[in-house]
Amino acid sequence: MADRVGRTLRAFVAVLVSMLLGVALTLGYLTASTGGRVGRSLLPVSIEAPLSRDGEASKAHLFDEQRVMDVCERAGPAVVAIESRVGQRRGLGSGVIIDPEGIVLTNYHVIRNATQLDVALSDRTRYTGRVLGTDPQNDLAVVRLVDAPGGLPVVPLGELEDIKPGALAIAIGNPGGLQRSVTVGVVSGLNRTLRDTPARAPIREVIQTDAAINPGNSGGPLLNSRGELIGINTAIEVVNGQRGFGGIGFAVPVTTARRYLPRLLAGETIEHPWLGISGGDVSQQIARERGLTTRGGVYIEETTGDGPAAAAGVQRNDVIVSLGGHTITGMDDLGERLDRSFLPGQLVKMGIMRGRERLELTVTLGKWPERLPPTR
Known part of the structure; x- marks a missing residue:
């Protein structure tokens, strides 16, 4: 099942304009907050109790119960409930304290457009939250607790190098307002890519887990067996507007949080x-159907309005084969190269194949827009 989902998540889609094409399933994801609807083809976010599915009730017994209890005892006090107000609407999410001076890491969609944030600690002490920084594309935000004393409990940042599929995963959060609820599962997969996100932009290197995640869990920690933070719970999968496969949740990896913290x-x-293109990997089938002479790279289906790629002269049916002197093997490779090596406004050399001719274009990178313009 995980392999099937992995293939779907990696399907031929427009990564840089976050456009879903016609694949076997219409995929979206339900953000785990009670603040409203985000994404495409998503379930309305309603408060639900985390009911057990068949066989799930006994899942925790597959693990060392004492270890799970020890992790919850250490990490639980650092998990907070975040109530956001946007006009007359209220949303409920979670967060995790990562600094004893009152620094909380959470999801961007938990605090998005909030005019007021109330943060409740495990001992029911409440503080006003002030947003410090945000990363809408990766669905991350940092909140400071106003006038909080020092010495607050924290969850240490972990590492992913030793995490493999099958490793213990513990999620703590506030589903449906039920504070510090604990669910246990495993790391089901690594390096997933979420396409249909609140920012209409892909989130890469995502952790997949079967630890139950429900509305209100957003922003809460996904922990390893040592009680260290390995991810921020962000989404569950839905199919055609309904809850999809059971036990498929996603967390933004700690490596992404650490990179931008x-x-x-x-x-x-x-x-x-942002380049402003729609396309996909050059597979053997696409190369054969389109008469392409290159193997690897990114095939351009469409360019976005007067976006950076179109302004540089990129055309439909071109194939991007290099960026900044580095060979591009596919769409995910292109996205990762852009994110790790370049900033908006930079000039970058981009190698393309147009038929049998290789060209080198200079592109002025844009910044990812809040609303994606139409393609052409």
Whole structure:
């Protein structure tokens, strides 16, 4: 089942314009907050109790119960409930304290557009929250607790190097307002890519888990067997507007949070580079159907309005084969290269194949727009 989902998540889609094409299933994801609907083809977010599915009630017994209880005892006090107000609407999500001075890591969609944030600690002490920095594309945000004393409990940041599928995964959060609820499962997969996100942009290197995630869990921690933070719970899968396969949840990896944390703490809104293309990997089938002479790279289906790629002269049916002197093997490779090596506004050399001719174009990278313009 996980392999099937992995193939679907990696299907031929427009990564850089986050456009779903016609694949076997219409996929979306339900954000786990009670603040409203986000994404495409998603379930309305309603408060639900985390009911057990068949066989799930006994799942925790597959693990060392004492270890799970020890992790919850250590990490539980650092998990907070975040109530957001947007006009007359209220949303409920979760967060995790990562600094004893009152620094909370959570999801961007939990605090998005909030005019007021109330944060409740495990001992029911409440603080006003102030947003420091946000990364809408990766669905991350950092919140400071106003006038909080020092010495608050924290969850340490973990590492993913030793995490493999099958590793213990513990989710703590506030589903349906039920504070510090604990669910247990395993890491079902690594390096997934979520396409249909609140920012209409892909989130890469995502952790897949079968630990139950429900509305209100958003922003809460996904923990390893040592009680360290390995991810921020962000989404569950839905299919055609309904809950899809059971036991498929996703968390933004700690590696992504660690990469941007200094800038988030400095108060930045993280901006990501944007090309403005729609396309996919050059598979053997596509190469054969389109008469392409290259293997590997990114095939251009469409360019976006007057976006960066179109302005540089990129055309439909071109194939991107290099960026900044580095060979591009596919769409995910292109996205990762853009995110890790470049910033909006930078000039970058891009190698393309147009028929049998290789061209080198200079592209001025844009920043990912809040609303994607139409393609052409």
